[in-house]
Amino acid sequence: MDIAVLVKQSLDVQELRVDQDTGKIYIEDAPTKAGDIELNATEEAVRLKEKFGGKAIALMLSTWGASGKRQKEAREALTRVLAMGLDGAMLITGEGAERGDTYMIAKALAQEIRDKFGLVLAAEGSEDNFSGLLPARLAAELGWPYVAYATAIEVEGDYVKVTRSLEDFEEVVKVKLPAVISVTQEINKPRVPKLVEIVKAKKKPMDQKDFSPPVEPKLTxxxxxxxxxxxxxxxxxxxxxxxxxxxxxxxxEEGVL
Amino acid sequence: MKVLAFSHSMDLALELVSAGRELGDVSLLVTSDQEGWINEVKGAKEILLCKEMDSGDQEGLVELISGLAGDYEVVLLASDRRGRELVGQVAHRLGASSAVDVSSLSVEKGKLVVERMTFGGKAIAVEEMGLPAVISVQKGKFRPPEEGKPSVREVGAPSVERRIEVIGGKEKPKVGVPLDKAEIVVAVGRGFRKKEDLKLAYELADVLGGVVGATRPLAADLKWMEEEVWIGISGVRIAPKLLIVVGASGQQQFAAGIMDSKVVVAVNTDSKAPIFEQADYGVVMDLYEFLPVLTKKLKEIKGG
Structure with a gap:
């Protein structure tokens, strides 16, 4: 079974500068990166692949336009997850993606996933927007079951056993594959790639694909x-x-004691 | 505008009814395990009771809500984890727009306009949504309605091909007063050198009648504390009247979780730590020296 890992090119919010007085948000100046929880999703994909075989591929749809800086950052983010042990990556870029909402992006990503993968892993939320909507929409688009907030995943034949963390309850579910699962940071500790792995990652296959909007966005x-x-x-x-x-x-004096 | 609302928790369901009333008439969906809510729900126009569906059946709920939603312009869900899990799935089934954790909602020229936090709390996005729309509402932003008795209408359950089976689970240990409802919170970070030292924070919280929360590294990486007390954008967002942050640097993910606190105190040895930018009162000192003295003085005042 092959696994797709959704990696978003997220704004590095730690580095994002905002001006309280003028209200200006310096988005162009902030770097982008793969989100922290996507490193957990990557780690889990690599572990599952090592244990149960198959390939694990990163999918990224860049929504930051065609500028050289953002394209370079996108490839760096993918190299980062490739160095952790993924087999390959696909980068989708092009006109119109910057207007993409989760409705449009789920439709576009589904085209690359349907019939090719048995499991999609994603973060419970992206680094910069943290809505968690994309994996849920992707599951609906594919007609696959969706389980969020996974803290453990085991493959058992045509099923995965998923432990997931809800506010006051820890639930264990058995999910029929193919499926979309989002993970939390508690699921594992992402490995830190060695320099030699980073060098090797640069030679791994990274497909580039042109984006064309499959639908108009529903939200602006x-x-x-x-x-x-x-x-x-x-x-x-x-x-x-x-x-x-x-x-x-x-x-x-504040009246709080 | 017609609004359909559903939540796994009655407190959150009532908040959704209030949020929905800003847009129009609200129908609240109630599942078999929630039938007891019927006499307590106020403010909704009607209750849709589905006696053949349990709220633990995620796939069933997606199908049921998507099926009912055809008669409504807006579907409101809660921003707890079970609620958020539904939003994208229901929205996509309907070909609808979606947003989570919205803090306000209004209608302008036929478009729904919502506000929500983004960029790890550094910005608020004002989003225009086409209708129909599926939205989860931020916890604690709307007060439960006080009057209006709804009518009750029974609805049937759709047949669903189930691919998810719940095979086990357990309640998580209770942490006392939930962090998001606490009036006084002491938040601890990596400045504590070992787990045993957290007793300094617990003693301070005790004398103040507060509870202890933690930053992500303490809860998720070091596992010194339960996940339920992890404060931040992917943990709990808190709004106490007094927050004392001890030994935490103030990373953005944490900062976003404390924004609604009324008075913030920071104790940290590093005068350049970002937490001091987010605090009303800063104490640049070693927590191991400062906390025992602060606790002792508070005890004297409180007569303990």
Whole structure:
């Protein structure tokens, strides 16, 4: 059974600069990368492949336009997951993808997955938007079952046994393949590739494919705003005793003690 | 506008009814295991009771909600994990637009306009959605409605080919007061050198009548604490009146989870840690020196 891992080219939100005063969000200046939880999905795909055979391939649909910088980052992100042990990668780019919502992107990705893979692994949410909508939509598009928030996956013949973490409950389900499963960060600890693996990853097959919008999007982003979080940012000075007293006084005045 | 709502939790279902009333009449779907809610639900126009479906049947729910949704412009679901799992699936079945964790919703010129947090809490996206739309609503943003008795109508269950079978499970250990409902939270990070040292935080929380939460590394990587107390965008988002962050640097994923806190105190040895940007009061000190003194002084005041 071959496994597809969904890897999104996400904005590195840690590096994203926003200006509280002007409300400007410096999206173009921030780098992009594969999301942290997608490294968990990759790790799980590699482990399953090592144990049960088959190939594991990364799929990425870049929504950042055709600029050289973003294309380079997309290939770097894919090289990162290839170095962890995936067999190959596919990068889909082209005009119109930047307007893509999860409806459009699920339709486009399904074309590359149907009849080719038996299992799709994804992150419970992407690094930059964290909606978790794409794997659910992809499952619906393919007509496959969908299980989210996996913390353990075992293949048993035509089924996978999935343990998943809900708020107050840990549930174990048996799912008929083919299926789409999203994972959480607790599922494993992603391996850190050695330099030699990174060098080798650059030689692994990376298919490029042109994107053409299969449908029009159902959702558009009208505006991005910077949230107003007003914090006082008062530094309490003094030695330990003084600082504790000053803090208690301040909290009393705030009315929270 | 007609709104269909469903949640696995009654508290969240009531919040959905309130959110839906901003758009129009709300029908709340209630499954067999939820039949007891009927006398407690207020504010919905009607309750759709499906006696042949249990809320634990994910595939059945996707089919049932998608089938009923044809009569509605908007489907509202909850932003808990079971709710979020449904949103994309139902939306795609309907060819509908979708959004999760929305904090506000309104109608402008025939389009639904919602706001939601994105970029790890650094931005709010204002999104225009075509109808029909399937949306999950952020927890705690809408107060349960206080009046209006709904009528009850029974609906049948669709036949579903089941490919997911629940074969086991267990309740997670309870953590006392849930973090997202706590008034006072002490959040701990990697500044604690070993698990036993967390007692400094528990002692502080005890004297304040609060609960202890953790950053991702402590809960997920080191497993010092239960996942349920992991604060952040993929964990719990909290809104206490007082949050004391101890030994955490303030990574974006964590920062997004504490934005709604009223007063934030940060204790960290590194004066350049981003957490001080997110705090009202900063104490640049070793937590091992500061916490015992703070706890002792608070005990004196509280007469303990």
């Amino acid at each position: 982003i009208r505006e991005l705003k910077v949230p107003k979080v007003e914090r006082k940012r008062i530094v309490i000075e003094g030695d330990v005793e003084e600082a504790a007293e000053k803090l208690i006084q301040a909290l009393k």
